[in-house]
Amino acid sequence: MTSASTATNITWHDGHVTPKERAQLLKQKGLTIWFTGLSASGKSTIASALEQHLLHKGVNAYRLDGDNIRFGLNKNLGFSPEDRTENIRRIAEVSKLFADSATVAITSFISPYRADRDSARKLHADASIPFIEVYADVPVSVAEERDPKGLYKKARTGEIKEFTGISAPYEAPENPEIHIRTDLVSIAEAVQQITAFIEKFK
Numbered sequence: 001m002t003s004a005s006t007a008t009n010i011t012w013h014d015g016h017v018t019p020k021e022r023a024q025l026l027k028q029k030g031l032t033i034w035f036t037g038l039s040a041s042g043k044s045t046i047a048s049a050l051e052q053h054l055l056h057k058g059v060n061a062y063r064l065d066g067d068n069i070r071f072g073l074n075k076n077l078g079f080s081p082e083d084r085t086e087n088i089r090r091i092a093e094v095s096k097l098f099a100d101s102a103t104v105a106i107t108s109f110i111s112p113y114r115a116d117r118d119s120a121r122k123l124h125a126d127a128s129i130p131f132i133e134v135y136a137d138v139p140v141s142v143a144e145e146r147d148p149k150g151l152y153k154k155a156r157t158g159e160i161k162e163f164t165g166i167s168a169p170y171e172a173p174e175n176p177e178i179h180i181r182t183d184l185v186s187i188a189e190a191v192q193q194i195t196a197f198i199e200k201f202k
Protein backbone atom coordinates (compact mmCIF):
# COMPACT_ATOMS: atom_id res chain seq x y z
CA MET A 1 0.00 0.00 0.00
CA THR A 2 1.21 3.46 -0.73
CA SER A 3 -0.13 6.84 0.21
CA ALA A 4 1.62 8.53 -2.71
CA SER A 5 -0.75 10.04 -5.23
CA THR A 6 -1.00 8.08 -8.46
CA ALA A 7 -3.90 10.05 -9.93
CA THR A 8 -3.08 12.36 -12.80
CA ASN A 9 -5.02 14.93 -14.80
CA ILE A 10 -7.25 15.86 -11.88
CA THR A 11 -8.43 19.36 -10.97
CA TRP A 12 -10.05 20.40 -7.70
CA HIS A 13 -13.63 21.62 -8.23
CA ASP A 14 -14.81 24.09 -5.60
CA GLY A 15 -18.42 24.11 -4.44
CA HIS A 16 -20.58 27.20 -4.01
CA VAL A 17 -20.74 27.06 -0.20
CA THR A 18 -17.82 28.09 1.99
CA PRO A 19 -17.09 26.22 5.25
CA LYS A 20 -18.24 29.28 7.20
CA GLU A 21 -21.50 29.52 5.29
CA ARG A 22 -22.11 25.79 5.71
CA ALA A 23 -21.61 26.09 9.49
CA GLN A 24 -24.02 29.03 9.61
CA LEU A 25 -26.66 27.27 7.51
CA LEU A 26 -26.46 24.06 9.54
CA LYS A 27 -25.88 25.84 12.87
CA GLN A 28 -23.07 23.48 13.62
CA LYS A 29 -19.31 23.27 13.24
CA GLY A 30 -17.53 20.07 12.32
CA LEU A 31 -14.56 18.60 14.10
CA THR A 32 -12.90 15.25 14.62
CA ILE A 33 -12.64 13.48 17.94
CA TRP A 34 -9.92 10.89 17.52
CA PHE A 35 -9.81 8.08 20.10
CA THR A 36 -6.63 6.09 20.46
CA GLY A 37 -5.71 3.36 22.93
CA LEU A 38 -5.22 -0.36 23.46
CA SER A 39 -7.85 -2.89 22.51
CA ALA A 40 -10.46 -2.96 25.31
CA SER A 41 -9.34 0.43 26.57
CA GLY A 42 -12.91 1.65 26.00
CA LYS A 43 -12.67 3.61 22.73
CA SER A 44 -15.83 2.17 21.15
CA THR A 45 -17.74 2.21 24.43
CA ILE A 46 -17.07 5.88 25.15
CA ALA A 47 -17.39 6.87 21.47
CA SER A 48 -20.89 5.31 21.32
CA ALA A 49 -21.99 7.02 24.52
CA LEU A 50 -20.59 10.32 23.26
CA GLU A 51 -22.35 9.98 19.89
CA GLN A 52 -25.65 9.25 21.63
CA HIS A 53 -25.20 12.19 24.01
CA LEU A 54 -24.41 14.64 21.20
CA LEU A 55 -27.29 13.46 18.99
CA HIS A 56 -29.73 13.84 21.88
CA LYS A 57 -28.49 17.40 22.31
CA GLY A 58 -29.26 18.01 18.63
CA VAL A 59 -25.64 17.89 17.47
CA ASN A 60 -25.03 15.78 14.38
CA ALA A 61 -22.34 13.28 15.28
CA TYR A 62 -21.20 10.14 13.49
CA ARG A 63 -18.94 7.34 14.60
CA LEU A 64 -16.28 5.67 12.49
CA ASP A 65 -15.42 2.53 14.43
CA GLY A 66 -12.31 0.45 13.82
CA ASP A 67 -13.99 -2.95 13.64
CA ASN A 68 -17.02 -1.66 11.73
CA ILE A 69 -14.92 0.04 9.05
CA ARG A 70 -13.00 -3.20 8.52
CA PHE A 71 -16.30 -4.84 7.49
CA GLY A 72 -16.52 -2.49 4.52
CA LEU A 73 -14.26 0.35 3.42
CA ASN A 74 -11.11 -1.26 4.87
CA LYS A 75 -12.01 -4.94 4.45
CA ASN A 76 -8.94 -5.43 2.24
CA LEU A 77 -6.52 -4.44 5.03
CA GLY A 78 -4.88 -6.65 7.66
CA PHE A 79 -2.82 -5.80 10.71
CA SER A 80 0.70 -5.54 9.29
CA PRO A 81 2.42 -2.21 10.00
CA GLU A 82 1.77 -1.10 6.38
CA ASP A 83 -1.90 -2.01 6.51
CA ARG A 84 -2.37 -0.34 9.88
CA THR A 85 -0.87 2.84 8.43
CA GLU A 86 -3.16 2.66 5.38
CA ASN A 87 -6.14 1.94 7.65
CA ILE A 88 -5.47 5.12 9.59
CA ARG A 89 -4.67 7.18 6.49
CA ARG A 90 -8.09 6.36 5.01
CA ILE A 91 -9.88 7.09 8.27
CA ALA A 92 -8.06 10.37 8.64
CA GLU A 93 -9.34 11.33 5.19
CA VAL A 94 -12.88 10.11 5.85
CA SER A 95 -13.13 11.79 9.26
CA LYS A 96 -11.91 15.00 7.67
CA LEU A 97 -14.68 14.75 5.08
CA PHE A 98 -17.31 14.19 7.77
CA ALA A 99 -15.98 17.09 9.82
CA ASP A 100 -15.87 19.24 6.68
CA SER A 101 -19.58 18.48 6.23
CA ALA A 102 -20.13 20.11 9.67
CA THR A 103 -20.53 16.79 11.49
CA VAL A 104 -18.78 15.80 14.70
CA ALA A 105 -16.74 12.83 13.47
CA ILE A 106 -15.82 10.37 16.20
CA THR A 107 -13.18 7.78 15.34
CA SER A 108 -12.32 4.79 17.50
CA PHE A 109 -9.25 3.00 16.18
CA ILE A 110 -6.30 1.66 18.15
CA SER A 111 -4.13 3.82 15.86
CA PRO A 112 -0.95 2.58 17.55
CA TYR A 113 1.61 4.64 15.64
CA ARG A 114 2.32 8.23 16.64
CA ALA A 115 3.38 9.15 13.10
CA ASP A 116 0.05 8.00 11.67
CA ARG A 117 -1.94 9.98 14.25
CA ASP A 118 0.26 12.99 13.58
CA SER A 119 -0.48 12.66 9.86
CA ALA A 120 -4.20 12.62 10.66
CA ARG A 121 -3.71 15.71 12.80
CA LYS A 122 -1.80 17.50 10.04
CA LEU A 123 -4.44 16.66 7.45
CA HIS A 124 -7.03 18.36 9.66
CA ALA A 125 -4.77 21.30 10.55
CA ASP A 126 -4.12 21.97 6.85
CA ALA A 127 -7.89 22.21 6.36
CA SER A 128 -8.36 24.31 9.53
CA ILE A 129 -10.55 21.60 11.08
CA PRO A 130 -10.18 20.96 14.83
CA PHE A 131 -8.63 17.59 15.70
CA ILE A 132 -9.05 16.38 19.24
CA GLU A 133 -6.97 13.41 20.23
CA VAL A 134 -8.50 11.43 23.09
CA TYR A 135 -6.20 8.93 24.77
CA ALA A 136 -8.25 6.07 26.23
CA ASP A 137 -5.59 4.97 28.66
CA VAL A 138 -5.67 1.79 30.68
CA PRO A 139 -2.92 -0.53 31.97
CA VAL A 140 -2.58 -3.50 29.65
CA SER A 141 -3.32 -5.76 32.64
CA VAL A 142 -6.78 -4.16 33.01
CA ALA A 143 -7.45 -4.37 29.26
CA GLU A 144 -6.47 -8.01 29.34
CA GLU A 145 -8.76 -8.67 32.28
CA ARG A 146 -11.69 -6.98 30.46
CA ASP A 147 -11.00 -8.75 27.17
CA PRO A 148 -14.62 -8.33 25.93
CA LYS A 149 -13.85 -9.94 22.56
CA GLY A 150 -11.49 -12.65 23.84
CA LEU A 151 -8.69 -11.18 21.74
CA TYR A 152 -6.02 -11.00 24.47
CA LYS A 153 -6.56 -14.69 25.17
CA LYS A 154 -5.99 -15.46 21.50
CA ALA A 155 -2.96 -13.16 21.39
CA ARG A 156 -1.40 -14.96 24.38
CA THR A 157 -1.81 -18.37 22.75
CA GLY A 158 -0.38 -17.00 19.50
CA GLU A 159 -3.62 -17.50 17.58
CA ILE A 160 -3.57 -13.77 16.82
CA LYS A 161 -0.24 -12.39 15.72
CA GLU A 162 0.79 -8.72 15.83
CA PHE A 163 -1.61 -7.87 18.65
CA THR A 164 -1.14 -4.35 20.03
CA GLY A 165 0.23 -4.30 23.57
CA ILE A 166 1.21 -7.99 23.46
CA SER A 167 3.11 -8.68 20.25
CA ALA A 168 2.88 -5.33 18.43
CA PRO A 169 3.79 -1.86 19.70
CA TYR A 170 1.54 0.89 21.02
CA GLU A 171 3.03 4.38 20.98
CA ALA A 172 1.14 6.40 23.57
CA PRO A 173 0.28 10.01 22.72
CA GLU A 174 2.66 12.55 24.23
CA ASN A 175 0.28 15.50 24.12
CA PRO A 176 -3.31 14.40 23.68
CA GLU A 177 -6.00 17.07 24.04
CA ILE A 178 -7.82 14.71 26.42
CA HIS A 179 -6.38 11.93 28.56
CA ILE A 180 -8.84 9.50 30.15
CA ARG A 181 -7.86 6.71 32.51
CA THR A 182 -10.80 4.47 31.74
CA ASP A 183 -10.11 2.25 34.75
CA LEU A 184 -10.49 5.28 37.03
CA VAL A 185 -13.40 7.25 35.54
CA SER A 186 -16.87 6.14 34.50
CA ILE A 187 -18.17 6.18 30.91
CA ALA A 188 -20.48 9.09 31.82
CA GLU A 189 -17.57 11.08 33.31
CA ALA A 190 -15.51 10.46 30.18
CA VAL A 191 -18.36 11.75 27.99
CA GLN A 192 -18.70 14.78 30.23
CA GLN A 193 -14.96 15.52 30.01
CA ILE A 194 -15.07 15.44 26.20
CA THR A 195 -18.25 17.48 25.80
CA ALA A 196 -16.87 20.14 28.16
CA PHE A 197 -13.70 20.31 26.04
CA ILE A 198 -15.48 20.70 22.69
CA GLU A 199 -17.74 23.51 23.97
CA LYS A 200 -15.05 25.98 22.91
CA PHE A 201 -15.35 24.95 19.26
CA LYS A 202 -19.06 25.82 19.04
Ligand SMILES: Nc1ncnc2c1ncn2[C@@H]1O[C@H](COP(=O)(O)OP(=O)(O)OP(=O)(O)O)[C@@H](O)[C@H]1O
Pocket (backbone or CB within 6 Å): 037, 038, 039, 040, 041, 042, 043, 044, 045, 046, 066, 067, 108, 109, 110, 136, 146, 148, 149, 182, 183, 184, 185, 186, 187, 190
Ligand atom coordinates in the same frame (compact mmCIF):
# COMPACT_ATOMS: atom_id res chain seq x y z
N1 LIG B 1 -14.88 3.55 32.27
C1 LIG B 1 -14.96 2.77 31.20
N2 LIG B 1 -14.86 3.29 29.98
C2 LIG B 1 -14.94 2.49 28.88
N3 LIG B 1 -15.12 1.16 28.92
C3 LIG B 1 -15.22 0.57 30.14
C4 LIG B 1 -15.14 1.36 31.31
N4 LIG B 1 -15.28 0.51 32.37
C5 LIG B 1 -15.44 -0.71 31.86
N5 LIG B 1 -15.41 -0.71 30.52
C6 LIG B 1 -15.56 -1.89 29.67
O1 LIG B 1 -14.35 -2.08 28.94
C7 LIG B 1 -14.63 -2.66 27.67
C8 LIG B 1 -14.08 -1.73 26.58
O2 LIG B 1 -14.30 -2.34 25.32
P1 LIG B 1 -14.35 -1.53 23.96
O3 LIG B 1 -14.87 -2.48 22.96
O4 LIG B 1 -15.04 -0.23 24.15
O5 LIG B 1 -12.81 -1.25 23.73
P2 LIG B 1 -12.06 -0.70 22.42
O6 LIG B 1 -11.04 0.25 22.94
O7 LIG B 1 -13.05 -0.21 21.45
O8 LIG B 1 -11.33 -1.99 21.88
P3 LIG B 1 -10.97 -2.42 20.37
O9 LIG B 1 -9.74 -1.67 19.99
O10 LIG B 1 -10.70 -3.90 20.47
O11 LIG B 1 -12.14 -2.12 19.49
C9 LIG B 1 -16.13 -2.79 27.56
O12 LIG B 1 -16.49 -4.11 27.91
C10 LIG B 1 -16.65 -1.78 28.60
O13 LIG B 1 -17.90 -2.13 29.11
Ligand SMILES: [Mg+2]
Pocket (backbone or CB within 6 Å): 043, 044, 045, 065, 066, 067, 108
Ligand atom coordinates in the same frame (compact mmCIF):
# COMPACT_ATOMS: atom_id res chain seq x y z
MG1 LIG C 1 -13.53 -0.75 19.47
